[in-house]
Amino acid sequence: MGSAADYIEDLQVGGRLVFTTEEIVQALGKSVPAVRAQLRRLKEKGRIADPFRGFHVVVPPKYRRLGCLPAEQFVPQLMAHLREPYYVALLSAAAYHGAAHQKPQVFQVMLPKARRGLECGGVRVDFVARREMSGTPFVERNTPAGVIRIASPAATALELVGYPERCGYLDNVATVLAELAESVEPAALEAEARRAPVAWVQRLGYLLVLVEQNELADRLDRVLAAGKRFVVALAPWQRVEGVPRDTRWQLAINTDVEPDV
Template identity: 50%
Template sequence: MCYFACAIHLKGKPVTAMQFISDLVARGRYCFSTEEATDALGTTAVATRAALRRLRQKDELAMPSRGFYVVVPPEFRNAGCLPAGHFIPALMEHLGEKYYAGLLSAAEYHGAAHQRPQIFQVMVARNKPEITCGKVRVMFVARKNVAQIPTADFKTPRGYLKISTPAATAFDLVGYPNHAAGLDNVATILAELAEHLDGEELIRLAALSPIAWAQRLGYLLELVGAQKKTAKLAKFISEKNPEPTPLTPSRPFEGISQLKPWNILVNTLVEADI
């Protein structure tokens, strides 16, 4: 979906910033760039930014990223911004970057999060600083091969948001447990995600991920009683015959025996809330 079409002109007449925004909303659009507004208003970039700044001061607009604006409807004025899932697709198109909503945010869309995450998590190819838009916070987490990870389109009131598939979400959760409130929470989410997992897709994701992620995922799925989902993954790991890997790399694991078939060193107790 293209969010940045040609600029809007109202029958050749001068357009105010408010008219420009009203016409955008009438067309179902809530995001735009400084360049687009400048073209529509027929003014200089400096004058356009000044006009948009006045609307921001009235809470009509928000600017989650430099040069990128979000129209804030009355129902979201208290939050000071649209929900992240409503503007992230347009923002990432504006930035020209591949993305998908992942980790706890993806788990929520799949119905596997026990509570709404406090921050919206977006996977990108390179690290980016967190952004704040009113009360809305967005964290960017780097995964180099983000463009290869399978996604699904989730319909929002403003368009379509790319989210990781259940299997991709599972791999990201075990790969980035510090961004998922720890392994206990990861295991809890996996218990909910398990019914949506497919053995073949787990293999495809394993080939796109560090082998240690597959080892930890297989162990945790068995831990939460999802053994039926792990047979193909266990075969994949057996064929790779990887080095033993600790369940928690940051904790000591010397002297701990590896657990087959995952070649995992269980150096921490994981308790899922199920």
């Protein structure tokens, strides 16, 4: 095989759109500096992009304006390359489940440890860390480039209240929950709540009542009744002195939540 351009053409014919520097160096049988020089020229022409050091994507003509592949078409392969477990999470997961109040500006991915986000052309990927993510249920969806893992609707509901600052804060979380609730199975929510932090369950119960999803809220009541709970802040980033308490959910109501529904 003669050139990097030939290599990426052959990749596309075979239905692949991602490759590593190591793979192309081995395929071309040339030195690393020589191959990198060819890759730089292809990148300048917009034919490839580099979402991560040593990991490249082929950019077909229909995505040239974006300057990269859509995140769902390379994130699974990147995570396999990095040997990291993952699933699509938070607002991005909610959008897959039909709660697309607004298209997320970033593609949110849950990992077991912190990692810097990345930008590739007009694509932004935000990595969120949750140490105990290994037991989180997920579903798989087909994409043009393969299969992607997405947090289940029940897991997504709980993680939205667990990471409100990554989701536009509580007004937006409540708005998304109102739409996401249609996809959440009550039994699945109850099961997932039993392994979630108690404070997440308390906050989610309050917000579900707020958006009139009482059947789901009742399931969370059952979970909380089985253990100890303490008063926690609805908005952890705000003060709680002198604010009213919600006795059902044991919450200090230190902010007004106004969902856009």
